[in-house]
Amino acid sequence: MSVFEKKHEYPGKLFIVEGVDGSGKSTQIDLLKKWLESEGYSVFFTEWNSSELVKETTREAKKKNLLTPTTFSLLHATDFADRLHYQIIPPLKAGMIVLADRYAYTAFARDVVRGVSPQWVRNLYSFAVKPDISFYFDVPIQIACERILSNRTEIKFHEAGMDLGLSSDTRESFKIFQGRIMDQYKAMVDEFNLTSVDATLEIHEQQNSVREKVKEALKGYAKKRTIYAKRAKVFWRKFTIS
Amino acid sequence: MSVFEKKHEYPGKLFIVEGVDGSGKSTQIDLLKKWLESEGYSVFFTEWNSSELVKETTREAKKKNLLTPTTFSLLHATDFADRLHYQIIPPLKAGMIVLADRYAYTAFARDVVRGVSPQWVRNLYSFAVKPDISFYFDVPIQIACERILSNRTEIKFHEAGMDLGLSSDTRESFKIFQGRIMDQYKAMVDEFNLTSVDATLEIHEQQNSVREKVKEALKGYAKKRTIYAKRAKVFWRKFTIS
Numbered sequence: 001m002s003v004f005e006k007k008h009e010y011p012g013k014l015f016i017v018e019g020v021d022g023s024g025k026s027t028q029i030d031l032l033k034k035w036l037e038s039e040g041y042s043v044f045f046t047e048w049n050s051s052e053l054v055k056e057t058t059r060e061a062k063k064k065n066l067l068t069p070t071t072f073s074l075l076h077a078t079d080f081a082d083r084l085h086y087q088i089i090p091p092l093k094a095g096m097i098v099l100a101d102r103y104a105y106t107a108f109a110r111d112v113v114r115g116v117s118p119q120w121v122r123n124l125y126s127f128a129v130k131p132d133i134s135f136y137f138d139v140p141i142q143i144a145c146e147r148i149l150s151n152r153t154e155i156k157f158h159e160a161g162m163d164l165g166l167s168s169d170t171r172e173s174f175k176i177f178q179g180r181i182m183d184q185y186k187a188m189v190d191e192f193n194l195t196s197v198d199a200t201l202e203i204h205e206q207q208n209s210v211r212e213k214v215k216e217a218l219k220g221y222a223k224k225r226t227i228y229a230k231r232a233k234v235f236w237r238k239f240t241i242s
Numbered sequence: 243m244s245v246f247e248k249k250h251e252y253p254g255k256l257f258i259v260e261g262v263d264g265s266g267k268s269t270q271i272d273l274l275k276k277w278l279e280s281e282g283y284s285v286f287f288t289e290w291n292s293s294e295l296v297k298e299t300t301r302e303a304k305k306k307n308l309l310t311p312t313t314f315s316l317l318h319a320t321d322f323a324d325r326l327h328y329q330i331i332p333p334l335k336a337g338m339i340v341l342a343d344r345y346a347y348t349a350f351a352r353d354v355v356r357g358v359s360p361q362w363v364r365n366l367y368s369f370a371v372k373p374d375i376s377f378y379f380d381v382p383i384q385i386a387c388e389r390i391l392s393n394r395t396e397i398k399f400h401e402a403g404m405d406l407g408l409s410s411d412t413r414e415s416f417k418i419f420q421g422r423i424m425d426q427y428k429a430m431v432d433e434f435n436l437t438s439v440d441a442t443l444e445i446h447e448q449q450n451s452v453r454e455k456v457k458e459a460l461k462g463y464a465k466k467r468t469i470y471a472k473r474a475k476v477f478w479r480k481f482t483i484s
Contacts (some may be wrong), residue, residue, distance in 0.1 A: 018246075034415055053303060053308075053313070054296070054299055054317075056299070057295060057298070057299050061295060066295075068323065068324075068327045070323045070327070070369050071295070071320060071323040071324050071327065072317050074316055074320040074323050075296075077316050078313060078316040078317055078320055081310065081312045081316050082310075082313050085310045085313065086308075087314070120365065120368060120369070123362065123365045123366075124365075124366065126362060127312050127362070172462040198370060215307055
């Protein structure tokens, strides 16, 4: 398992969040983004399975439940490769901060639960860049499931892992599926040196802990002003003078 | 490089053809198909990059020349995984003969020429089934290029490897690209124990050699009559009686 051993050499920084649905990671990365921007950093945000390239294909295929675990895994990897090249690496090269909601670890967890070989899927993503910090939001499975199941009227077919035939009841299937994904995450904390965050704490407490770690990682990192920011400033000055 | 070491255990047989464009492999597999059918075998034919799942995506992305070598490779692997599961394995399980025009070796040749790691792409296809015979149609690069360039008014962008920036002239780029692919194939003959066919011989001579090898592989294999074939026969009998 030799993926992600080497640090990247881009001037930018890459921070990512991982965890089961309902772990609160999306809330935390959103708060982190707002804080970094307020501190004057140039931030780029990207999320799992959002590339235009295969979005439509994935949606269609999911609808028909026609995907095998391998095909499913390959489609997600294609999406990731496309986003890595067009959304993650260019801002890193430009010295920006990139925030990603879910990263390759999501595939390592979900695809393995679906039956794909751990070694194979790790190799599949070996082209990826190692994040500067990978936060893992650790929460008891009951809490995560309650958060999702009490706030949502409908759990989607694949989200509930219904393709695995774990239970004919969507909510029951969701719980079993999420539990298995969590087992994978727990094993990855050591394997990939993920930074665990206690996701049972108050939102602001978690955020403080996240910011501390990010501050640490940003030591020696020069704030990158974008061309756009510079221009906006010049425009403002001109405007006030004239 | 440990892929394709183990024989499959399906009752069917898998024969595939490989070679550069213009090697004559498609003509040969077509002749083989007709011969096997005339001998009463149930044959299923499948070709590279033809799955409905990602066809449209690949076409669109190629048009825009937006694909990196990794994304390109992953899209083809997705296509392959889909066809393997829906077109190759089911007929093999049913005891049929499957013929494939191009197989994973095409990816090993083309993707590596595009800059992808040989080890990575081999691992990518490790879920594939090892063919019973993999024919490699060996032809001097000049002959292959002449066949294509004299018969075609237009060479497509990716077919000519124009994405690699080898030459601004399509025909020149095509020759260099095909030459590099051929180098990869030549190295794979030993690596994967491919069955070389001298593709400078007359068409019927090549076909005789192919049939000999196939006959050998079919020793002990029971001809599988499909339900369809049986029904057609019954229908014919009834028709002549009435």
